[in-house]
Amino acid sequence: MAKVIDGKAFAEGLRGRIAKAVDSLKSQHGFTPGLAVVLVGEDPASKVYVANKAKQTVEVGMNSWEHKLPAETSEKDVLALVEKLNNDPAVHGILVQLPLPKHIDSMKVLTAISPAKDVDGFHVVNVGKLSTGQDSLVPCTPVGSVMLAKDVLGSLDGLEAVVIGRSNIVGKPVAQLLLAENCTVTIAHSKTKDLPGVVRRADLVIAAVGRPEMVKGDWLKPGATVIDVGINRIERDGKGKLVGDCDYASCEKVAGAITPVPGGVGPMTIACLLYNTVKAACAARGIEQPAM
Numbered sequence: 595m596a597k598v599i600d601g602k603a604f605a606e607g608l609r610g611r612i613a614k615a616v617d618s619l620k621s622q623h624g625f626t627p628g629l630a631v632v633l634v635g636e637d638p639a640s641k642v643y644v645a646n647k648a649k650q651t652v653e654v655g656m657n658s659w660e661h662k663l664p665a666e667t668s669e670k671d672v673l674a675l676v677e678k679l680n681n682d683p684a685v686h687g688i689l690v691q692l693p694l695p696k697h698i699d700s701m702k703v704l705t706a707i708s709p710a711k712d713v714d715g716f717h718v719v720n721v722g723k724l725s726t727g728q729d730s731l732v733p734c735t736p737v738g739s740v741m742l743a744k745d746v747l748g749s750l751d752g753l754e755a756v757v758i759g760r761s762n763i764v765g766k767p768v769a770q771l772l773l774a775e776n777c778t779v780t781i782a783h784s785k786t787k788d789l790p791g792v793v794r795r796a797d798l799v800i801a802a803v804g805r806p807e808m809v810k811g812d813w814l815k816p817g818a819t820v821i822d823v824g825i826n827r828i829e830r831d832g833k834g835k836l837v838g839d840c841d842y843a844s845c846e847k848v849a850g851a852i853t854p855v856p857g858g859v860g861p862m863t864i865a866c867l868l869y870n871t872v873k874a875a876c877a878a879r880g881i882e883q884p885a886m
């Protein structure tokens with residue numbers, strides 16, 4: 595049976611180190627990092643995530659602002675709020691929760707965020723810096739996924755990594771990070787021929803397709819490490835349930851190590867968001883980032 599990768603515990607440890615760093619910024623530099631989250635509309639899952647983010651931001655000692663706007667808010671008004679937050683020196687990180695309502699152009703909104711405050715790492719400037727190997731704010735879920743993989747495997751040097759999914763939010767940036775870790779990276783997606791055959795080559799599988807329980811145990815090379823980024827709400831036996839993109843029951847029998855859902859990558863995403871906020875705050879103040 596596969597080793598279960600405890601993302602919840604890893605994230606708790608990381609948040610503890612972030613809290614210490616925030617403490618030292620307060621005592622030695624007299625300022626508090628702050629994160630502003632913008633939520634447009636009433637999506638119930640988004641509301642839960644935003645509430646969790648705010649709670650954990652406060653728990654590590656940072657300032658948190660939640661801007662909740664009605665679903666019918668115009669693009670112009672969202673852009674105006676982003677501009678206001680860009681110009682507010684107390685705000686070091688800005689996160690606009692996705693997905694945005696259909697009438698709003700997300701790319702336009704993400705590009706309006708100051709790259710220095712873009713704690714999601716979605717701005718084209720940060721995307722470009724990541725892909726050219728420059729220091730930047732890196733997307734949270736990809737960083738959290740790679741941290742967990744390195745925690746179980748040590749070095750990723752020379753490993754065959756297969757990323758399933760090519761989104762701007764996870765697939766593409768996680769592929770960049772794995773490349774920087776010296777993996778041989780394949781990005782598979784919905785048009786990939788013989789997906790099970792491609793996945794079977796992998797020492798490390800990153801599943802980020804958003805399709806419940808798609809990856810089966812017999813797709814895996816025995817002993818492979820599986821990082822399941824999927825968070826899918828499904829109905830089973832009349833009950834709501836959270837499942838990943840991997841069929842956990844069959845995968846745990848073949849994998850060497852696997853992240854559970856919930857309790858795997860999800861908690862890492864928020865911890866990395868807090869990390870990015872401290873990083874952005876230190877850069878804004880021109881001070882060295884404490885160890886975390």
Ligand SMILES: Nc1nc(=O)c2c([nH]1)NC[C@@H]1CN(c3ccc(C(=O)N[C@@H](CCC(=O)O)C(=O)O)cc3)C=[N+]21
Nearest residue numbers: 643689690691692693714825856857858860861863864
């Ligand atoms: N601009 C933007 N940035 C994001 O980072 C972003 C976003 N928009 N939109 C929505 C997705 C989703 N997301 C999650 C964060 C934490 C958990 C998490 O903590 N999950 C826990 C609990 C899950 C539960 O019980 O609901 C777990 O997996 O154990 C999940 C999902 C961030 N997102």
